[in-house]
Amino acid sequence: MSQSVPPPPPGNPFADHAYPQAPAPAPVRDNVGLGVAAAFAAALVTAGIYGGIIGATEYQIGYAAVGVGYLIGLAAGKAGGANPALPVVAAILSLGAVYFGQLLGLAIAASDLLHVTVTELLFQRFEFLTSLWKEDAGPMTFLFLAIGAYASFAAAKKSAA
Template sequence: MSNNAPGPWGPPPSQPGPGQWGQQQPGPPGPFGSGPFGGPPPQPPRRVGNPGLAVAAGVVAMLVGGGVYGVIVKALDTQSTYFGLGIAALIAFAMGKIGGANPALPVIAVPLALLGVLLGQLTAIVLFNADASGLSAMDLVTDYTSEIWDTWKDNVGFFDTLVFVFAGVAAFGITKSVGEK
């Protein structure tokens, strides 16, 4: 005797059994949703950051990076594009990690990186002139600000322009990529 035989102990011959080739039985949603074929996979939660705190961290990174840039240039008596890229990366990592994927942060990181490089170059000029003149760096900054600025303007050249361009591009790109991760 077979279970598929008509009668009270088997399914009627005109209807297929549940879950077979007939209608699909409703059940709990699958691991990817309840749409046809399981639906789309779940999206990871979007990382939300704090843009105000990110800008503040970028300003602090700019000040610290600019100071370190000037000390390194003075100590090594040379300037390198890598120093400008280092400032840009420092600012960009701080802003991207704290601020998340805010679209304004890469744009704000560019002028911060440019100001950081400028601050570093001015710091190096102050340190060089402090050694040469015997004055303290603070006296030079407070009493001879226009002369320091004129020295920077007279000595800025093509290489310095490249440092600024690379720092700006790196700040934008790094902030954008770190913020999206």
């Protein structure tokens, strides 16, 4: 006579130890490409926001640079995992995002004074815009670049753990 498995008890069949539940699949981690893509997308968005803040207030705000770096690092770490290259990539992207945010803010502020559009300054008169940035750049400008990069590096390492 063949033995058969007894029918499952009523209710949740996985509550009984005779029917163990399979473990959930582990989340995908250490995907460098996804981490870089997420960090790049975050860099584009945060550079625009940072530039808008600078253009509206006509001041560089250090906490905003920290936020730019933190969000880029967070995106890289959460999406890409614990790959040791991601904090470095996130810091480099943060430098670019803070720089382009400063350029955008300068373009917003200068567009009113020069009676030209922001897009014209960014795409047709970029050399003029960068020369304005160089004239305006001081120790605080470079400090904000460094703060953003450090925040990005630290956030990428911490969020990947």
